[in-house]
Amino acid sequence: MEQANYSVGLDIGTTKIVAIIGKENEYGKIEILGIGKSKSLGVHRGVVNNITQTIKSIQQAVEEAEANSGLKIGNVVVGIAGQHIRSLQHSDYITRPDSEEVIGDLDLDKLVNQVHKLIMLPGEEIIHVLPQEYKVDGQAEIKQPIGMYGGRLEANFHVVVGQVTSIKNVGRCIKSAGLGLGNITLEPLASSDAVLSQEEKEAGVALIDIGGGTTDLAIFKDGIIRHTAVIPFGGGIITEDIKEGCSIIEKQAELLKMKFGSAWPGENRDNEIVSIPGLRGREPKEISLKNLSKIIHARVVEIIEQxxxxxxxxxxxxxxxxxxxxxxxxxxxxxxxxxxxxxEYITGMDTRIGYPNEHLAGDSDAEIASPLYATAVGLLMNAVKNQSKMQAEVTSVADTPIVEEEEREHELQTNEQKRKERKSVFDKWSEKLKEFLDNAE
Incomplete structure (x- = not known):
């Protein structure tokens, strides 16, 4: 199978690194061809803090995915998160020289580029500029202003900001692991693609992705992303609390949490006790399940309240x-x-668990449809989307009939122009980052 037929998503998490290979089947669903995962050793709270170990972990996950699928991994779409990500709301406007001309893509680009010039804190860079609503000459709540007349074009933006060094470190790890950087996506956005329906995004929904090192939040309303945040606590800190509170080692704490842990302490009776083997011939340790859930409850309440x-x-x-x-x-x-x-008790809001199985082909492994792989599946969907976009462009150029040389040249230029117009701000930013990494060699 050639590279053009499949795509790869790479989720670099705090606890695990997942490489997932897939392609779109004839029904528009994602068919998983191979998956590889490894323990993440060089990442702390979503941020790379040991390049060498992260590269090793990435290579391990990639090799396993290649062995499972019999395919070779080239380009990957990677997710970015971590406690350095923050977001802000910003309004900006441009005054158009000729209000008799209709608003076009160039005007929108000009407005977005203006937002990119915002002065950030030292070492920070704008990752995403996401337009919310537009205003044309004071007329509000316009979703798409292209084709309208107007002199003053205004917009509200959701701006996502991250630390330059953290983003470049992720790029460096991908490159050093022998992979190509296809695209970079904000992880809460990838997870939301995998588990949310369009109806939910329209009605208004908050996606809470509880990872090992961070908890990511993405809020949608009227089909538009309205707010993103990364909280620097996740499942790992709950394990840490159990380790401290019960005086046991991390491995045992993790197993305890997964097998017997509960976020609701009232459920366990006082006489429910679990015995843990002692270290090197020491006496076994007895732990009350009621105490265990009290420890978990305290930390989970803190995360949910934040x-x-x-x-x-x-x-x-x-x-x-x-x-x-x-x-x-x-x-x-x-x-x-x-x-x-x-x-539900803390927030008073309807809650469900999001599984990424809606977009997967029916014969997919049940393990992959777990919430654990929501981000990885979302990144793979992003990679597949990019792949089909590129293939559609190649096909549209290839299908042009043999006409005069000049006409064909014009056709190619038009296609190229359309492709450039369709590029999101984030795609342009990804290209800038790739250029930077290439020059840094």
Missing amino acids: VYVEVKNYGHDEQKKKLIAGIVLTGGGSQLKHLKQLV
Whole structure:
């Protein structure tokens, strides 16, 4: 099978690194061809802090995926998250020289480029500039201003900002692992592609992706992303609390959390006890399940309350901004027993667990449809989307009939022009980053 027929998503997480190979089948679903995962050793709270170990972990995951599928991995779409990501709302406008001309792509580009010139804190760079609504000559709530007349074009933007060094370190790891960087996507956006429906995005929904090192939040309303945040706590800190609170080693704490852990302490009776083998011939340790769930409950409440503060900051309390579809939980941490009930209790919002199985082909392995792989599946979907976009462009050029040389040249230029116009700001930014990495060799 040649490279053109399949795509690869690479999720560099705090606890695990997942490489997932897939292609689109004839029904528009994603067919998984191979998956490889390895323990993530060089990442802390979503940020690379040991390049050598991260490269090793990436290579391990990639080799396993290649062995499972019998395919060779070239370009990958990678996710970016971490505690350095923050977002802000910004309004900007441009005055057009000729209001008798209709608004076109160039005007929108000019407005977006103006936002890119915002002065950031030292070492920070704008990753995403996401337009919300436009205003033309004071007329508000315009979703798409192209083709309208007007002198003053205004817009509200959701701006996502991250640390330059963290982003470049991820790029460096990909390159050193012998892979090509296809694209970079914000992880909460990838997860939302995998687990949210269009109806939920329209009605208003908060996606909470509880990973090992961070909890990512993405809020959608009217089909547009309205707010993103990364909270620097995840499943790993709960394990850490169990380790400290029960005086046991991390491996045992993780197993305890997964097998017996619950976010709701009232559920366990006082006499429910689990025995843990002692180290090197020491006496076994007895741990009360009620105490275990009290430890878990305290930390989970803290994480959910921080997320709820972000939801309130977005303005969920206002009638117009109400999130009708409530909350969707995903990521490895969402598998904790009774977490859904606790989230509903704290926030008073409808909650469900998000599984990335809606976009997968029917014969996919049940393991991949777990919330654990939501980000990886989302990144793969992004890679497949990019792949089919490129193939469509190649086909449209290849299908042009043999006409006069000049006409064909014009056709090619038009296609190229259309392709450039369609490029999102983020794609352009990814290209800039790739150029930087190539020059840094």
